[in-house]
Amino acid sequence: MSMEELIDQYFRPGRLPHIWCPGCGHGVVTGCIVKAVDKLALSKDEVAVVSGIGCSSRASGYLDFNTVHSAHGRALPVATGIKLADPKLTVIVVTGDGDATAIGGNHLIHAARRNIDMTVVLYNNSIYGMTGGQYSPMTPVHAKATTAPYGTIERDFNVAELVKAAGATFVARSTSFHAQMTTDLIAKGIAHKGFSLIEVVSACPTSYGRQNKMGGPADMMKWQRDHGVPMVAYEKLSAEDKLIKFPIGLLYEVTDAQEYTEAYEALIAAAKGGK
Amino acid sequence: MKQELRLSGSGGQGLILAGIILAEAALLDGKLAIQSQSYGPEARGGSSKSEVMISDEEIYFPKVTKPNLVLVMSQEAAKKYVDDLSDAGVLVTDSLFVKDLPTSFKGKVYELPITHTAKTELGKALFANIIALGSIVKLTGLVTEASIIKAVLNRVPKGTEEVNEKAIKLGMSLIK
Amino acid sequence: MSRILLLQGNQAVVEGAIAAGCKFFGGYPITPSTEIAEDLAKKLPKIGGKFIQMEDEIASIGAVIGASLTGKKVMTATSGPGFSLKQELLGYACIAEIPIVIVNVQRVGPSTGQPTSPSQGDIMQARWGTHGDHWLIALTPGSVPECFELTIRAYALSEKYRVPVILLMDEVIGHMREKIELPDNYDEIPQPERKQPTCKPEDFKAYATDESLVPAMPPFGSGYRWHVTGLVHDETGFPKGTPAATVESTNRLHDKLYNNLDDIVEVENFKMDDAEYAVVAFGGAARAVYEAVNMARAEGIKVGLVRPITIWPFAEKQMKALAGKVKHIMVHELNYGQYVEEVQRVVAGKVPVTSYGVYNNEPATPEELLEKIKETFK
Numbered sequence: 106m107s108m109e110e111l112i113d114q115y116f117r118p119g120r121l122p123h124i125w126c127p128g129c130g131h132g133v134v135t136g137c138i139v140k141a142v143d144k145l146a147l148s149k150d151e152v153a154v155v156s157g158i159g160c161s162s163r164a165s166g167y168l169d170f171n172t173v174h175s176a177h178g179r180a181l182p183v184a185t186g187i188k189l190a191d192p193k194l195t196v197i198v199v200t201g202d203g204d205a206t207a208i209g210g211n212h213l214i215h216a217a218r219r220n221i222d223m224t225v226v227l228y229n230n231s232i233y234g235m236t237g238g239q240y241s242p243m244t245p246v247h248a249k250a251t252t253a254p255y256g257t258i259e260r261d262f263n264v265a266e267l268v269k270a271a272g273a274t275f276v277a278r279s280t281s282f283h284a285q286m287t288t289d290l291i292a293k294g295i296a297h298k299g300f301s302l303i304e305v306v307s308a309c310p311t312s313y314g315r316q317n318k319m320g321g322p323a324d325m326m327k328w329q330r331d332h333g334v335p336m337v338a339y340e341k342l343s344a345e346d347k348l349i350k351f352p353i354g355l356l357y358e359v360t361d362a363q364e365y366t367e368a369y370e371a372l373i374a375a376a377k378g379g380k
Numbered sequence: 381m382k383q384e385l386r387l388s389g390s391g392g393q394g395l396i397l398a399g400i401i402l403a404e405a406a407l408l409d410g411k412l413a414i415q416s417q418s419y420g421p422e423a424r425g426g427s428s429k430s431e432v433m434i435s436d437e438e439i440y441f442p443k444v445t446k447p448n449l450v451l452v453m454s455q456e457a458a459k460k461y462v463d464d465l466s467d468a469g470v471l472v473t474d475s476l477f478v479k480d481l482p483t484s485f486k487g488k489v490y491e492l493p494i495t496h497t498a499k500t501e502l503g504k505a506l507f508a509n510i511i512a513l514g515s516i517v518k519l520t521g522l523v524t525e526a527s528i529i530k531a532v533l534n535r536v537p538k539g540t541e542e543v544n545e546k547a548i549k550l551g552m553s554l555i556k
Numbered sequence: 557m558s559r560i561l562l563l564q565g566n567q568a569v570v571e572g573a574i575a576a577g578c579k580f581f582g583g584y585p586i587t588p589s590t591e592i593a594e595d596l597a598k599k600l601p602k603i604g605g606k607f608i609q610m611e612d613e614i615a616s617i618g619a620v621i622g623a624s625l626t627g628k629k630v631m632t633a634t635s636g637p638g639f640s641l642k643q644e645l646l647g648y649a650c651i652a653e654i655p656i657v658i659v660n661v662q663r664v665g666p667s668t669g670q671p672t673s674p675s676q677g678d679i680m681q682a683r684w685g686t687h688g689d690h691w692l693i694a695l696t697p698g699s700v701p702e703c704f705e706l707t708i709r710a711y712a713l714s715e716k717y718r719v720p721v722i723l724l725m726d727e728v729i730g731h732m733r734e735k736i737e738l739p740d741n742y743d744e745i746p747q748p749e750r751k752q753p754t755c756k757p758e759d760f761k762a763y764a765t766d767e768s769l770v771p772a773m774p775p776f777g778s779g780y781r782w783h784v785t786g787l788v789h790d791e792t793g794f795p796k797g798t799p800a801a802t803v804e805s806t807n808r809l810h811d812k813l814y815n816n817l818d819d820i821v822e823v824e825n826f827k828m829d830d831a832e833y834a835v836v837a838f839g840g841a842a843r844a845v846y847e848a849v850n851m852a853r854a855e856g857i858k859v860g861l862v863r864p865i866t867i868w869p870f871a872e873k874q875m876k877a878l879a880g881k882v883k884h885i886m887v888h889e890l891n892y893g894q895y896v897e898e899v900q901r902v903v904a905g906k907v908p909v910t911s912y913g914v915y916n917n918e919p920a921t922p923e924e925l926l927e928k929i930k931e932t933f934k
Contacts, residue, residue, distance in 0.1 A: 117783075120794065150779045155622070166783055166794060171776035173625065174785040174795075175618070176648050182582075182615035186622025186630075187776060189606050190580050194626070194777050212618075215611035369606060376601035400733060404562045407735055413562065415733040418672065440846040442732045445921045 106143060108136065115139035115149070117169045124163055126234075128314075128322025130281030130307030130329075134228050135164045137284055137305070138197065141291035142170075152195045155184040157204035160235050161228035161307075164199045178209030181216045184223050192366040195295060196223040202243035203233045206262050210242070213264075217271035217300050221365035224294040225302040227264060230309035238312035249316045268302045269357050275301035276357040281308055282329035283353060290355060299364045306333060306351075382435035383522055384444040387512070388461040389453030389474070392424040394509035397535065399430030402513060405523040405531035406434040414442045427456050434522055449520060451512055452478055453494065472515060474508065490519065492554045498547070507547040510536075514551020525552075557740040565703040565729040566591040566633075568736055569659055570599065572707025573631050575742035578657070579605040580630040582619030584612055584638060587671040588727045589661035592633040613638035617645040617658070624654050625784060627750070627775025629711055633659035636669060636678055640685065646720055647686030648786045650809065653718040653763075653771065655750065657710045660722055661730040664917060673917035674727035674840055679894040682722050683868050689806050691813050693820060694722040694868040696839040700734035706865070708745060713820060715748035717812055718770050724867055726890060728840025728919050753780055762793035769812035813869060822865040823874045827853065831860030833933040834878055836899060837888040838864050840919055845888060848925035859929055870898050879903040886932050888912040890919060 106114065112121070116139070125131045142152060152170040156162035158177035165172040171194070175183045180198045188196045205213050205227050216223070232250060233239040240250035240257045243264060247256040265276045275297040279287040287305050294301030308314065308325035319325050332350045334342065339352035385402070387395040396417045403413035417430045431444040450465045452458040453474040458481065465471060467487040474494040481489060492515055498507040510532060517528045529545055536544045563571070569592055573581075581600060583593040593609065600607045606623070610616040613634055620630040634642060639660045649656050662678045664670035678685075682694045693713050697703045703725070710721040739745070753760050753772040762782035763771045771791075774780035787795035788802050813820060827849055828834065837845045845861045852859045862878055864871050875898075878885060884907055887896035896911040903909050910932050914920045920928075 117794075149781060151777060153625075153776050166785065169781060171625075171781050172783045173622070174783065174787065175621075176644055176786055179614065179618045179645060182610060182618025183622035183625075185608070185610070185615070186580070186582060186619035186624075187626055188622075189608055189619070190623035190628045190630075191626035191775075191777055211611050212615055215615070369601075373601045373604055376598075377604075400562065403733060407560055407562055412735055415562065416728075416731060441844045441919075441922050442728060442734070442840075443919060443921070445923065 111136070111139050111143060115142065115169055116167050120167045123167055125160060126311040128308065128310040128325070129160070130230065130309070131161055131164065131228055133281040133284050134161075134226065134287060134305045134307055135167065137287040137291055138164070138199070138226060139168065140288040141295060144288065144292045145295055147195055147295075151193065152197065153184070153187050154197045154199060155180045155187065156199040157201070157209060159201040159204045159233065160230065161199055161201040162204060178204055178207070178212065180204065181209060181212035181225070185216060185219075185221055188221055188223055189366055189369065192222070192370075197295065198223055198225040200225060200227055202227065202229045202231060202264070203241035206242040206264055206267070213268065214271040217268040217273040217302070219365040220272055220274050220299045220362050222298055223300060224291065225300075226291060227302060227304045228307045229264070229304050230307045230313055232309050232313040234309050234312050238316055248313075251316070264302070264304050265356050268300075272300070273302050273357075274299035274359040274362045277302070277355045278304045278306070278351065278353045280306040280329035280333040280353060282326045283333060286353065293355065297358070299359070299362055382433060382437070382439060383520070384447045385432045385449045385451070385516070386429055386444050386447045386461055387432070387451045388427070388429040388457035390456065391426045391428045393428070393453050394506065395428055395453065396430045398509040398513050399432045401531045401535050402432050402516070402523065402528070403434070404534065405527040408527040408530055409523050411436055412439055414439050416442045427454070427460055429457070429461055449516065451516065453508065453512065455479065458482055470519065472512070472519070474512070490515070490555070494551070494554070497550055497554065501550055502543055502547060507543065510544050510547035511551035511554070514548040515554045518552040518555040558737050559740060560735060560737050562733045563700055563736050564591060564731055564733050565697065565700050565725060566661065566731065567595055568700045568703035569633070569707045569723065569725070570595040571738055572704040573657070574599060574603065575704070575745040576629060576708045576711035577747045578629045578631050578711070579603070580620060580623035580628045581605070581607045582610050582616040582623070582630070582632050584610055584616045584634065586613070586635045586638045588663055588730050589633045589635045589659060592659055596631070613641035614645060617642040617656070620656050621645060621649055621654050624656055625776050629655075629715070631657045631659065633661070635661050635663045635671070636665040637667065639678060639681065643685040646692070647688060647690055649720045650686065650690040650692055651786055651788070651805075652784050653773070654720070654784070655714040655718055656720050657707070657714055658720060658722050659725060661725045661727060663727055664915070670917055672727070674890055674919060675915065676726050676839055676841060676890040677894070677915075678724065679867065679889070679891065682724050689810075691810050692720045692722065692868060693717070693813070693866065694724045695865060696724045696867050697729055698839055698842050698863060698865070699729065700732065701736045703729065704736060704738065712746070712748040715750050716770070717816070718773060719813065724839070726840040728843065757781070761791045763789060764791040765808070769808050769815070817869055817873065820866055821869060821871050821874070823871050824863040824865060826861040826863065828860035828862060831858050832882055833857065833859040833884050833886070833929070834862050834882045835859060835886050835888055835925070835929065836862045836864070836895070838867060838895070841888055841890045841914070844920055844922045844925050847922035848929055851922060851926045852929045857929060857933060859933060867895070870902070872902050875899055875902045879906040882907060884908045884910070884933050886910045886912055886928065888914070888920065888925065888928075890914050
């Protein structure tokens with residue numbers, strides 16, 4: 106399908122243009138989600154997209170699925186309720202770095218721990234964009250933000266390692282530059298039975314880029330191209346390069362872990378059996 | 381006539397359960413009953429009280445204010461829960477734990493070897509609550525023997541019916 | 557056929573939830589409401605329902621909102637501190653019009669307060685705990701059988717008006733055990749159904765309404781794809797930031813309930829026919845008042861009890877009528893004085909309104925109330 110056809114098929118009529126700034130990577134990431142859904146030939150009626158609050162979370166309103174624009178940080182609990190109540194729905198969570206790892210951080214680790222079948226697409230623009238550029242738990246240490254005018258002294262989360270440690274069974278990273286890879290990873294994440302998280306490094310030229318002198322949108326895309334390194338190549342980098350670059354691709358996958366809603370069906374069968 | 385009872389002691393003695401059983405026995409007799417309790421944060425060891433009201437008519441206020449009978453199964457409970465017992469009421473104590481009777485109370489006291497009987501006759505202190513129920517039922521006649529036995533058997537684990545029924549009878553036998 | 561049981565108020569809530577068709581509970585342990593979670597953890601799977609203990613109180617209400625979107629009848633239960641944490645998403649459920657039932661077994665507060673002691677200190681929080689203009693329903697049971705009945709009613713109102721309903725309990729009622737007669741099976745309990753759209757999916761506007769002002773709510777997965785948001789939205793359900801859209805949305809959320817107060821607001825009158833004085837009390841606090849009224853009448857004081865069963869929306873009409881009937885009103889509640897302010901507002905000086913707030917960890921006894929009645933109404 107061409108992008109026009111994809112828009113006709115999966116975006117709600119009359120809801121575009123979106124609110125994202127020129128050069129923002131979020132449109133690309135949202136496009137990757139619908140391409141992944143299209144690739145898997147899922148019925149729109151059977152897909153629920155749940156978002157929190159922030160720039161990324163506006164995506165839910167544009168997409169022609171069963172959609173929830175929930176509260177800040179709370180996409181995962183709402184998604185958990187949807188998935189557990191009706192496991193036949195395919196649940197995709199759209200969230201940002203602040204939404205998922207700061208205010209929603211507790212929900213993130215617990216959703217991962219339960220290994221409940223849903224796919225989290227974490228749009229990581231390293232900043233709170235909607236409120237005008239404050240630092241998030243994923244803003245790189247020393248980077249500037251309106252609330253870190255001298256550079257943040259806080260160490261940043263590696264969200265992939267975080268959710269892996271918490272129990273996620275599919276963990277991947279990509280960038281808005283690596284759009285094809287992003288689509289493929291989201292499709293694999295959706296097809297994976299269990300908790301999947303795909304971190305997508307996205308560009309925020311308006312706020313993060315400007316405050317950290319990263320140049321314009323094209324420069325930020327180039328930065329993604331040069332810093333996101335496929336896992337195999339990343340392993341071969343020097344220690345020095347490893348510090349400034351980051352691995353992309355499928356980082357971790359477990360296929361034999363018990364999925365939560367399936368475990369619950371087994372529990373129901375046992376309870377009905379009078380045990 | 382509304383009858384008000386307070387079963388008190390320390391957490392873990394099973395007095396909340398005893399109160400529930402007594403109230404359920406009253407329902408089996410076709411009466412009305414309310415059970416309530418108060419307790420602290422401790423699952424074991426803190427003071428605990430379970431209150432039961434039994435009546436033929438509607439009971440509105442669920443807390444005991446003028447007890448007809450108070451059971452105390454710890455020295456601490458004897459200090460805390462007897463103040464509002466009038467001299468027309470009855471005090472039942474577990475003589476193993478309650479050495480000093482409340483001096484303010486001038487009414488009838490039954491000092492019964494409840495826990496002692498549980499240990500010596502049934503081998504376990506945990507039957508003390510059921511023995512106490514037997515004593516209270518015998519003393520007050522508030523519920524029928526058949527109903528208290530049925531209520532006990534409805535609540536206790538399978539396989540312990542016989543020993544629990546024996547506990548009720550032992551409790552009754554403590555009242556001479 | 558029916559069975560006679562001795563149940564706690566909290567257990568009767570569970571029976572009411574099951575009878576009304578609840579199939580999803582999300583919760584977090586907190587005294588004195590925990591029995592509700594424990595009982596549903598056992599019972600829901602047996603009927604094919606889902607129970608989940610979430611990571612915190614916020615997640616609990618989030619999960620039940622999500623489950624409600626799939627068409628399930630849902631419940632969460634908590635107490636003061638947890639109720640505070642749920643407030644943001646309670647507001648979300650108000651503006652997005654998602655039916656949920658929230659049980660709050662109140663305890664002494666603020667903060668950790670007295671976890672095992674009774675209080676009715678969340679009257680105002682139930683009404684105004686979340687930010688912004690919003691309207692919801694709160695019901696307060698006064699007995700164990702009423703816990704069962706009002707839980708069923710909570711679902712009926714929540715589904716009918718697409719609004720969160722708070723079952724505002726107190727520890728007295730939540731933890732006391734009392735006789736209750738329950739039907740052997742719940743098949744004959746009317747199951748409230750959500751209004752469903754009659755148009756084709758492509759013509760569906762998620763928040764378009766008829767004269768009831770309550771929009772239809774198809775479940776996720778039904779083919780009607782719609783958008784749920786906490787942003788102010790128009791009839792399409794999509795965000796709309798205009799002043800007119802905000803006014804229209806706000807007015808409708810108000811009117812859908814306040815046009816139907818006769819359906820929603822329930823008040824019990826006890827010995828009020830010839831009463832010259834009234835005690836207003838609800839929930840566990842009212843229990844002592846019945847007895848005190850009987851005792852006072854035996855002494856020749858013509859007093860009755862007015863017991864709001866619906867706490868919110870406020871029983872404005874009933875309280876106005878009361879002000880025209882009696883010489884003096886006393887409001888008794890287990891807090892420093894919250895509901896009394898609403899009574900005073902509505903009575904507006906027509907007759908004296910005296911507050912008798914009790915906040916010493918114990919419900920006032922009938923004797924204490926009798927004293928207060930004699931002192932107040934002399």
